[in-house]
Amino acid sequence: MHVYGMEAGTYCIAGRLRMLARLITGRYNEAFAAEGVTFAQAGLLMRIFAQPGIRQNVLARQLQIEKSAMSRDVQLLQKNGWLTDNRRKGLFLTEAGTILAKRCHKRWKVLNAQVHDELGAEVVDGLTLLSEKMIPIP
């Protein structure tokens, strides 16, 4: 077997996904940094805005993240005064949280369009379909 026999085959799709995820996450984080939040925080704020009263476990399922990670993220939002203090009855934004969610949404729209262009509609649509297929209850 010659030296390069394995080369063409050694990529892992997982690696590709992770690499792209890192790059794109960086872009989102840069954009949301202007609002003083991370990509993850902005995403949560926007989702809670859209689905007030949503439970952590539902969000965790939608976003496919650990409930423990969700718990900590939510605690952070509350510490910043963006959530009401009745967390365990469902998640609701405060005034400040609502304002911030709207500001994030504006930035999101611009950036998402950019990224959509860069990645190409096929890939994005493919990813979207996959996500929907893989999430039990969106």
Add this chain to the structure above:
Amino acid sequence: MHVYGMEAGTYCIAGRLRMLARLITGRYNEAFAAEGVTFAQAGLLMRIFAQPGIRQNVLARQLQIEKSAMSRDVQLLQKNGWLTDNRRKGLFLTEAGTILAKRCHKRWKVLNAQVHDELGAEVVDGLTLLSEKMIPIP
């Protein structure tokens, strides 16, 4: 504005990518666990097999991970006796490392085909093209 006005728009492509990356990474890790290595370690072993003498910084660029993360991953491989001890002259596999790389490659082939089927050729090809476009020097 009604409550669900923002809902359709709150997903972030970054989130989709990260979610899928988590899911798929889990699959690879499960498969490689039978060889006692993680997905990341297996990937490195296979790449060093294919490109003996490669430098850490080149690998880091190819995989788009931090050079610091690469340094630590490489140290781990060496601690396990899979790399020769001339790390700074380029990376070379030991006998044990070579054997393991080949075993990993067998598993990789099976799993990659499975994942390829599940995700669909369009998405995988799309991701592959993107990766190649985004990596400065493959």
Add this chain to the structure above:
DNA sequence: TACCAAAAGTTGTATATGCAACTTTATAGA
């Protein structure tokens, strides 16, 4: 109401990763 089991949420621990500062190695030019 009282109790039990399941679901939801929290916390501890280990590991992974990004960023920045630092050290070591390589390279070009006097």
Add this chain to the structure above:
DNA sequence: TCTATAAAGTTGCATATACAACTTTTGGTA
């Protein structure tokens, strides 16, 4: 050869995440 600079590699630190154990809440039933 010697030196200055850049490149490569390492380490420290902060944060993110997975997994597991634990606590709290919920919902059904006697």
